[in-house]
Amino acid sequence: MMRFRQPSVIPGFGLTLGFTIAYFSLIILVPLIALVLRSAGIGWSGFWAAALDPRVLAALRTSFVTALIAAAINVVFGTLIAWVLVRYRFPGRRIFDAMVDLPFALPTAVAGISLTAIYAPNGIIGQLVAPLGWRIAYTPIGITIAMIFIGLPFVVRTIQPILEEVSKEVEEASATLGASRFQTISRVLLPSLTPAILTGFALAFARAVGEYGSVIFIAGNIPFVSEIAPLLIVIRLEEFNYQGAAVIATVMLVISFLMLFVLNLIQAWSRRRYGYGS
Amino acid sequence: MEVRVQNVRKEFDRFPALHDVSLDIASGELIALLGPSGSGKTTLLRLIAGLERPTAGKIFFGNEDASEKTVQERNIGFVFQHYALFRHMTILENVSFGLEVRPRATRPPKAEIRRRARELLDLVQLSGLEKRYPSQLSGGQRQRVALARALAIEPRVLLLDEPFGALDAQVRRELRKWLREIHDRTGHTTVFVTHDQEEALELADRLCVMSQGKIEQVGTPDTVYDTPQSPFVFGFIGESSALPVTIENGDIRLEGRSIGVSTSEPNGSAQLYFRPHDIELIESDAALSGHVVTSRRVGGTRRVELDIGGAHRVEIDLPFDHPAAERSQIVFRPRRWTLFPDR
Numbered sequence: 061m062m063r064f065r066q067p068s069v070i071p072g073f074g075l076t077l078g079f080t081i082a083y084f085s086l087i088i089l090v091p092l093i094a095l096v097l098r099s100a101g102i103g104w105s106g107f108w109a110a111a112l113d114p115r116v117l118a119a120l121r122t123s124f125v126t127a128l129i130a131a132a133i134n135v136v137f138g139t140l141i142a143w144v145l146v147r148y149r150f151p152g153r154r155i156f157d158a159m160v161d162l163p164f165a166l167p168t169a170v171a172g173i174s175l176t177a178i179y180a181p182n183g184i185i186g187q188l189v190a191p192l193g194w195r196i197a198y199t200p201i202g203i204t205i206a207m208i209f210i211g212l213p214f215v216v217r218t219i220q221p222i223l224e225e226v227s228k229e230v231e232e233a234s235a236t237l238g239a240s241r242f243q244t245i246s247r248v249l250l251p252s253l254t255p256a257i258l259t260g261f262a263l264a265f266a267r268a269v270g271e272y273g274s275v276i277f278i279a280g281n282i283p284f285v286s287e288i289a290p291l292l293i294v295i296r297l298e299e300f301n302y303q304g305a306a307v308i309a310t311v312m313l314v315i316s317f318l319m320l321f322v323l324n325l326i327q328a329w330s331r332r333r334y335g336y337g338s
Numbered sequence: 339m340e341v342r343v344q345n346v347r348k349e350f351d352r353f354p355a356l357h358d359v360s361l362d363i364a365s366g367e368l369i370a371l372l373g374p375s376g377s378g379k380t381t382l383l384r385l386i387a388g389l390e391r392p393t394a395g396k397i398f399f400g401n402e403d404a405s406e407k408t409v410q411e412r413n414i415g416f417v418f419q420h421y422a423l424f425r426h427m428t429i430l431e432n433v434s435f436g437l438e439v440r441p442r443a444t445r446p447p448k449a450e451i452r453r454r455a456r457e458l459l460d461l462v463q464l465s466g467l468e469k470r471y472p473s474q475l476s477g478g479q480r481q482r483v484a485l486a487r488a489l490a491i492e493p494r495v496l497l498l499d500e501p502f503g504a505l506d507a508q509v510r511r512e513l514r515k516w517l518r519e520i521h522d523r524t525g526h527t528t529v530f531v532t533h534d535q536e537e538a539l540e541l542a543d544r545l546c547v548m549s550q551g552k553i554e555q556v557g558t559p560d561t562v563y564d565t566p567q568s569p570f571v572f573g574f575i576g577e578s579s580a581l582p583v584t585i586e587n588g589d590i591r592l593e594g595r596s597i598g599v600s601t602s603e604p605n606g607s608a609q610l611y612f613r614p615h616d617i618e619l620i621e622s623d624a625a626l627s628g629h630v631v632t633s634r635r636v637g638g639t640r641r642v643e644l645d646i647g648g649a650h651r652v653e654i655d656l657p658f659d660h661p662a663a664e665r666s667q668i669v670f671r672p673r674r675w676t677l678f679p680d681r
Contacts, residue, residue, distance in 0.1 A: 227420065227422065229418045229420060229422035230422045230423075230424065232389055232409075232416070232418070232422070233416065233418060233422040233423075233424075233484075233487075234424075234435070234439075235389075235408075235409045235410060236387060236389070236409055236410075236414060236415070236416040236488070237435055237436035237439065237487065237488075237490075237491055238410050238413070238436055238439055238440060238491055239410070239435070239436075239439040240410065240439070243439045247435075247439070248424055251426045252424070252425060252426050254426070
């Protein structure tokens, strides 16, 4: 049997746990339950009909696939940026470091409009690829780019402190043992960053799935092509179809929760394995 | 493998860390680089390892110029103060790492790597812990893993940077003895850095005492302890007291009064250094008489601090049963001492 309460010298277990649960309920649980109840109001068959609507499925697929791709790309380049910021000293490093946080602070609509202006067929980058017959804005590629933009700081900021903690000595030890630079990175550095990379991935992914403001400008919002689920929710609301909106939201919620839960399990496993926090 | 450091200079951002240092390390020798922090001892060790490049000068491994070689090419074993183990690898994987990253042509087969790693874990008395992760070991065990890992690549030189610095006193003493045994058994040329003179005196064949980026003295523990070549070495190795004296016709005087010992040094002012236990008590009246300020028991002796004429303080050792009450007057003269003339 699991012991509920470990004896401890730290006082206030009851008080703090009580407060935590109350606060957590108020801020997170109650709104979510209200959402689920609202969507349940139309009954099973109504729920499935709304959830399995082809346009809804297409929007969900667009949202999750682009978010996964964006998070994956962010992990690669976010790790690289974190590494450069931690390991090298160069002029302007602090400014560069501060700029990483800008996507956090910038109103998402501003980001969305700027990105659209750049990637639209007549924009600075858009007109470079237009002659090749490529389009970035108003396609899932554009959506992915907007998601990369807003997700990057999550990856950099989760990996940076862990990388700072991986002492330079460990890299030096690897070199003295004869490992090449590449071997040091692939066999020593990256494996020890795995838990942080997973966390960064989860955060960037979660942010991207829920993103609305920056994406809708660049997405073009063509149903079945570049329409994201959060936008479809807003469309349903504008149609006064509140239950339809609640159904899409509930499906997103369940999928996101499952994915984040699995990621958390992997993280916990890798943390144990790599001996963090012990 | 003998190592020769030749006129090496190292600057960090124009700040000199080592000035023109030369040192010959004999093959199979266990030598300690000893000095206070900032003396350049770790810099010298890292230069030998190839973790730093010298600003000027050369480093030879045998007859081969190693100065331009990378860390990887030098084939050295390096042990860090904070172990620097790979925490996502088991103990066995840590020890095997150096062999597994070798290019295919020189890499032993997998079974052979495992066998050698096990053998080394046996040598460092950690058999049975192969499957553990570094976070599951104590500090002393981790440092032994680090040593096994360094030995696995069959290094030409073994370099240790304050290897026991992060361990508690008891474990430190054990590992010290044990490192000496390993060294005697494997015969690697070993250089270790320490700021702990007791550790250096006990462990090393030779000491290299450093201060402010320069080598002050190199020699066996006995030589360095008994015949220090500079006031710094005298003060840094072992206990010491110093007095400003003048020499007049072979007579050593403190504040104009003879202290009862003579020298062949020419006239002038100098610093008189002696160790607290190298003194003898005398009955007659002499300059070196003072009253007891503090007195404490140190092992089998009593360490007494004397105030001489209100201007100087020295420490001397007395038999523990000496009735040295506070404020009582004690007269002594140094039995062995060294003069360093003022320049």
